[in-house]
Amino acid sequence: MNYDTSTKKLSDISFSVLDLASIIEGGTVSAAFHNTVNLAQHAEEWGYRRFWVAEHHSMPGIASSATSVLIGHVAGKTERIRVGSGGIMLPNHAPLVIAEQFGTLEAMYPGRIDLGLGRAPGSDQYTAMALRGDVRNNGQDFPEQLEQLRSYLSADSKHNRVRAIPGEGQDIPIWLLGSSGFSAALSAKLGLPFSFASHFSPENTKPALARYRNNFQPSDVLDKPHAMVGINVFAADTTEEAHKIATSYQQQFLNLIRNTPGQMAPPVDSMEGLWTEYEKAIVMKQLNASIIGNPEQVKEQLQAFLDETQADEMIINSAIYDHGVRLRSYEIVAEITGMK
Known part of the structure; x- marks a missing residue:
């Protein structure tokens, strides 16, 4: 199936x-939650469409x-x-x-809840075993689990012996998330919206999007x-500051590939001396789709990324140490895209 390849502007998408x-x-964890709420409130004010949080486990720097x-x-x-x-x-x-959890959320906040689903463990293999109870449970039965979940949310489930209450008959949008072609193909087969993790799997972006669109x-x-x-x-307001604040995420990713996850470190003037050339190559390969710069540079890079992907929406991850600086980063995006 073909998709629209006409030029999109940043103001055309969400x-x-x-x-x-x-x-x-x-x-502290409490401070992390306070910052999350504060960011969500600002995002709502600035015109962002969605605010999503991700499931990760056994990671000292992630509280979600x-x-x-x-x-x-x-x-x-938040309100809207x-x-x-x-x-x-x-x-x-x-x-x-x-189904019950998101049915409860949808009943509490009607018309505002999204259910994005992935199949990775969101942690290491030992934590996955603690969560899943079986090392063989590697997500290969994800399609069957998804079918079961959707059946619980269906209005027809009222005839089933096992019912999700709340959940049954509620219109909760389901998205499939992925960093490879698996979820792209499944999303296409089922006619569901698809979200691709370009922020840590940039090399697979175009193949996955093509697979999704061509088989939809x-x-x-x-x-x-x-x-x-x-x-x-x-x-950030200057190129130099933007490159500096990005080093906190680079350090975080460096710790992941070293298998030493920790809390988010403050930014540094330079990463040189903190990583080897080999480690630098790995980190930069995984993060080479990152957009870093002043407002004009960010606008240009975002437009180039939109030209390349023809995305219908973009979801932005800005892992920045200082909360005020992080707010400013999201505010700049809102300004240059016409949201604010």
Whole structure:
């Protein structure tokens, strides 16, 4: 199936926020939650469409492990912005539990809840075993779990012996999330919206989007493909400041590849001396789609990324140590895209 390749402007698409409730060095979980809510409130004011939080486990620098609980907290502190998961790692949970949790959220905040689903564990193999109880549960039954979850949310489930209450019959948008072609193909087959993790898997972006669009089958949910892409953005009033604030995320990613995850470190003037040339190559390869610069540079890079992906939406991850600086980064994006 062909998709629209006409030139899109930044003002033509929606922008959203991806937040991991980062715990900074010397900070607390409570402070991380306070910052998450504050960011969501600003995002709503500036015109962002969605505010998603992601499920990760056993990571000292990420506080969003109880994702459904945090979604409810954020939705309760905001008024209009859609709040959801980017995503819930479905193989970690019984589909009935997710149907009930998101049914509860939708009943509390009607028309504002998104359910983004992934199949990765969101952590290391030992934590995955603690969550899933079986090392063989590697997400290969994700399609069956998804079918089960959707059946619980269907109005027809009232005839089933097992029912999700709340959840049954509620219109909760389901997105499939991915960093490879698996979820792209499944989203296409089921006619669901698809969100690709370009912010940490940039090399797979174009193949995954092509697979999704070329194989899309219209459904009761969508009559044509709808793709959202994730992107790291570090925007500041000067180029120098933008490159400096990006070093906190580079350090965080460096710790991940070293298998020593920790809290978010403050930015540094230079990463030289903190990583080897080999480590630098790995980090920069994974993060080479990151957008870093002053407002004019960020606008130019975002437009180039839109030209390349023809995305219908973008969701922005800005893992920045200082909360005020992070707010400014998102504010710049709102200004240059015409939201604000």
